[in-house]
Amino acid sequence: MAKKQPTILVVNDDGITAPGIKVLIEEMQKIGEVTVVAPEGPQSGTGHAITIGKPLRIDRIYIYPDVEMYKCSGTPVDCVKLAVNKVFKGRKPDICVSGINHGLNNSINVLYSGTMSAAVEGAIEEIPSIGFSYDDLEYDADFSKCRPYIRSITQQVLANGLAKGTLLNVNFPKVDEIKGIKICRQADAKWAEEFDERTDPSNRSYYWLTGVFQLRDRGEDTDVWALQNGYTSIVPVQFDMTAHHAIPELNSWNFNAE
Amino acid sequence: MAKKQPTILVVNDDGITAPGIKVLIEEMQKIGEVTVVAPEGPQSGTGHAITIGKPLRIDRIYIYPDVEMYKCSGTPVDCVKLAVNKVFKGRKPDICVSGINHGLNNSINVLYSGTMSAAVEGAIEEIPSIGFSYDDLEYDADFSKCRPYIRSITQQVLANGLAKGTLLNVNFPKVDEIKGIKICRQADAKWAEEFDERTDPSNRSYYWLTGVFQLRDRGEDTDVWALQNGYTSIVPVQFDMTAHHAIPELNSWNFNAE
Incomplete structure (x- = not known):
């Protein structure tokens, strides 16, 4: 008797025509029944x-064979909300995977990243969710070394589930050979x-946001360390942002003093 | 000898002309030297x-007397980045306050909220930061009951500081008399x-995102409970999203199995 295939929602933040999502779709087609809802x-x-x-x-679109695909005018989080409500219509996919992002989403980037926010939204919807990102910003990035890890991590999540309120943030280093998972x-x-x-033709100033990543952490148990040392990093992420450890101190404050 | 006044960065997500930020500016002028950088x-x-x-x-603008104000074309997080880099020019304000938001940012809304994300960005910049929100979406909301709490909470943060990597999410209930702080x-x-x-004039479908808040938590130690019972809620928030408790379980998985 054929085992029922898992249903898989694929989303990203680089847009539905990005090479990274194509790789993710191809790997997910080896595992289950794929539906894509991604930004246009x-x-x-x-x-x-x-x-x-x-x-x-x-809107329904037709790019890759045998895949149900929709492009959305909104954000990655909108895509997940529309997928759950309008495409899956209240049924839930067995898993939500986001990416593969062109560029790392390690460390603090979990907050800025649309890729990770889509996965967070999946987790809020109680769907086991994973975000995948690769340390190469180029359009023609070679994702081949990520492929077996993507299958293995996805299958482990399907087999074991994830703790309530958590999801995974997976980042791949750009190295000749990935050493393993941390x-x-x-x-x-x-x-x-x-x-x-810069100055525009009307002589008004404008700014481009650029930046330098500043590591403030020398730990060897971090995603930055793992990636710098050739490992795939997996960070379990939670969407409860409460700083529980800070509650006792605040309870000792005197808010009546002015 | 006059005590040096604290420097205060005010930001919001409802835009620089919103009534909520005007109230926050007025309260902050009683405490220190105010600079506003807010979305246009x-x-x-x-x-x-x-x-x-x-x-x-x-761009520098002139709305309220004696306040240095800038409107920004970007997001609330962009405003904080530009404030730190272009307005304060590397000096840091003593505190960053965001709001007062028209509408609650309790519970999961900390993730969606521009008000709270601006405060999170302040905390990433190692500036003690607070987001303020009030349970009234109306333009002519009456913020008067929030005012003494805003002063008191801000002064406590200036006096005590905040634990590294944390900020405060403050929400005010819409009640005749606020019972206190939880x-x-x-x-x-x-x-x-x-x-x-809906259907547009070209006969194509489009959607408006609406939603109903679903509480999945019966605890009496939550922000939702406090607000429903007439208290101002203060949640300490952290920007480390690691689910530390989930790490041991993941270390037991066999990623080599396919």
């Missing part, structure tokens, strides 16, 4: 944005911004 | 989005989306 254009850096002030479009914590880092100032 | 228009629901694919504008954890909840489908 690039949505990098949109974080957990949703579309409130304007309407959303979602389960990590998010490194403490920030972007030191450098705004590139 | 509404940016609700933009989460931790940053502007990558297009340039940013920041230090809380973020309630477990989600938005159950209902996409309002």
